[in-house]
Amino acid sequence: MLAVARAQVRDVRWLVREPALFAVLLAVAAFLLVFVLLPVIRVLAVPSVEHWMQYLQRGAFIKATRNSLLMAVLSTTSAMSVGFLYAYALVRADIPGKPLFRTVALLPLVSPPFVTGLATILLFGRRGLVTHRLLGLTFDPYGWHGLWFAQTLAFFPLAYLGVAGVLRSISPSLEMAAHNLGARRWAVFRTITVPLAAPGIASAALLVSILILADFGNPMVLGGSFYVLATEAYLQIIGRYNTEMAAALCTVLLVPALGFFLAQRYWLGRRAYVTVTGQPTGLEQRRLPPAVRWALFGGCLVVAMVVASIYLVIAVGAFTRIWGVDWSLTLGNFAYTLFRQRDLYNSVRFGLMAALLAAAVATVAAYLTQRKSFPGRGALDFLTLLPMVLPGTLVGIGFVLAFNQPPLELAGTATIIVMAMAIRTLPVGYRLAVVSLHQIEPSIEWASRNLGASSLRTFARIMLPLLKYAFVGGFIYTFVKSINTLSAVIFLVTPGKAVASASILGLAEQGYWGQATALAFSLIVVALLGLGLLRLVVGRRVQLFDL
Amino acid sequence: MSTERIHVELVGITKRFGTFAAVNDVTLTVPEARFVTLLGPSGCGKTTTLRLVAGFYDVDEGEIRIDGRRVNDVPPDRRSTAMVFQDFALFPHMTVFENIAYGLRIRRFSQANVTRRVEGVAQLLGLQGTEGKSPHQLSGGQQQRVALARALVVEPEVLLLDEPLSNLDAKFRLRVRTEIRQLQQQLGKTTIYVTHDQEEALAISDTIAVMLDGRIVQVGSPFDVYYAPASRFVADFVGTSNFVEGRVIADRDTTRVDVGGITLTLGPRGLPAGARALLAVRPEAIHLMGPDESCEREVENYLGGVVNARSFMGSRVRYWIGAGGTEWMVDVHLAAPSRLLAGEVALRIPQERIHVLECQEK
Ligand SMILES: Nc1ncnc2c1ncn2[C@@H]1O[C@H](COP(=O)(O)OP(=O)(O)OP(=O)(O)O)[C@@H](O)[C@H]1O
């Protein structure tokens, strides 16, 4: 007992000796409490028993819940299947065109997620390029089937990244050992590869499923009368001004998300098989037989072509006068989106601010949690990562609830949008920083302290320069994600403070396809420019999106 | 010895990574039930050779034969060359029992048979009681045994071991290597073993193949390799040697070599006069005498010298002695605690312990 207490005292002595760092810690903690925890608590607190009774009794809410679950199950299954195929082909098979396949898979990750929904309408809608113009059909993509298609395409890259990481972490010597003991390819795949990958793949599937469960953009664009919880919550606020009911619906979304998050932290994280091997001399996997290789190649090609056609159609739409009616080319759509509206400019400006904030907080938080001990370290880590699984709708509503009165009256300001963006993207920046920190030997820091530098000085003079690539990577990543985020900011935008992602949705709802696609196209170009800049500045030192 | 059946045969095999030949024209025969060790410095191609035998890589040139049958195109799962990996490669999602049973299950043995065999080999290797555990709950030594058990239980034609002891601590390594050798002899299993530790190779092998830069530079019994190294590299890599170079002086029936100032007598060797010779002398072959132990100066290869440095290593002492313009390493075994020498000393190099490595006529 006494020993524990003494150890704790020893752990926190640096707080007294390093007052500046202590102040930084307090600032980070305050930021997380106010902008992560408070909105969540507000959302949990507003619905009364009455609202919960309504939720249970009203058919529409039950239906939305069922729809959400159905869509999550369907789309997760298909996205994971496609993602697995893609990952297995790119990691294990010796096929041509890998860089191209990787680049194509990157597109859905750096564009607004509802772009796939938008393109689905342009391709298969009532006036769709494929259905109407080429096939002369009258086809209605609105509803669960169109949404399923769009969500599969929007989320398979995430599945691919997860599975690829898992497959790469399996030591080739394990599969070779199985071959060596007499197992054929299929037996090795069944008894070694799949069981080893299973925990990691399950974890990736859960992440994908909670993101699909809470997704807002595509159901809004493509759901039609197929309402899910996120769109139902939006309607409750925008249509009926019933914030309490919306908060209740978000809470329903939060439960599985939080469940996953806790499971990931305390159970799945430990089960994943980390294969430690001391001999890096490249033992490679056995080459797959040609039939399998070409089958995988064919599968990837089909997926890549579908994804490519999605983005092609966005690009074409941006230059087309009136989709489905007047196919002549024009620059007029850009004239409107680029010069008459400030949405794109706002997106970039707010995105840059959010990225700077998120990357800074993430780097400092990572340093504190990885290198310092203090009471509440676990909580700080938890709060920094929590936004990863928070439904965007919940963050948006939480911000509305938390910051609409003094002392934190931010409604209608740019600050609230920037904060929402920063919170949404904080976990990724944090993860990047943690990974980079793990690559820096603690002894480097000790050497600096040993030579007489204070802890803060060591951080500034030694750690920051070493972390700068991670910082730049985190900055670009959070920027790209910020300009694309929709579900949280849609509740926060006001006429003078509109951002592109929200405006695209508005334009699409009113059928202004040309302007919607032009804006989406511009947003994608900005994101790609950001990534290009990153490559230019830091080269291959930071890996984003598996490029 | 000529009646021995040849079990594994490598005939001029080459393996390139890009243009770099990691294994270069290697030829080796492994008789049945023999323990053959590939020994060489890091990066010389030992692991690659072993992986070629196991079929993990395809040879670019040459032929691999097992039981006289060409196996170049036989996939690894059909070769019956069970391997113990350097990192053990235990399947982390299986228990010890399941790990050992893996190869038997693949071969569709009945459950009863699997249990019986796994229990047998677990007993043999002292693994009873660990069967239900998961590999990461075992100590390094236990993991090593599970890897060995997993390979042995399938009764492979050939057993391949890639530095199986390198992940164990020094004390334990000695014990396990003795166990491996005893087990191999008991089972009569043809074995190819890889190590970069010369002491280990000498202790454990029937035959040692010394490798350098992808080639085999000498094959022989541990005794041959140690006492009759074929090159300066082998003499230096296996144990340590003093090297001196000089010119051969013809002298009726005995050969002498003039090594810059002093002349060493080699006895009858029949080397051509005037040739340049490279000589090697093991440090333990040289007799070291204190100034008071003077013997008659007429004796051959007797040099006066000075102790430059010495290092006490428990059972022996290594001296560095400056004598005749060269520094000689000399090992002296201490049968009992005794005084360490310093200052003026004398060396005697027995002529039969001088090994001629190279001799080139001008
Ligand atoms: N997959 C590979 N691609 C390219 N070069 C390789 C590959 N595997 C091995 N090499 C090279 O071939 C050479 C021999 O490698 P090998 O692993 O056989 O050495 P080794 O004798 O086992 O060394 P060690 O004692 O360090 O294990 C090395 O120079 C190595 O760099």
Ligand SMILES: [Mg+2]
């Ligand atoms: Mg090796």
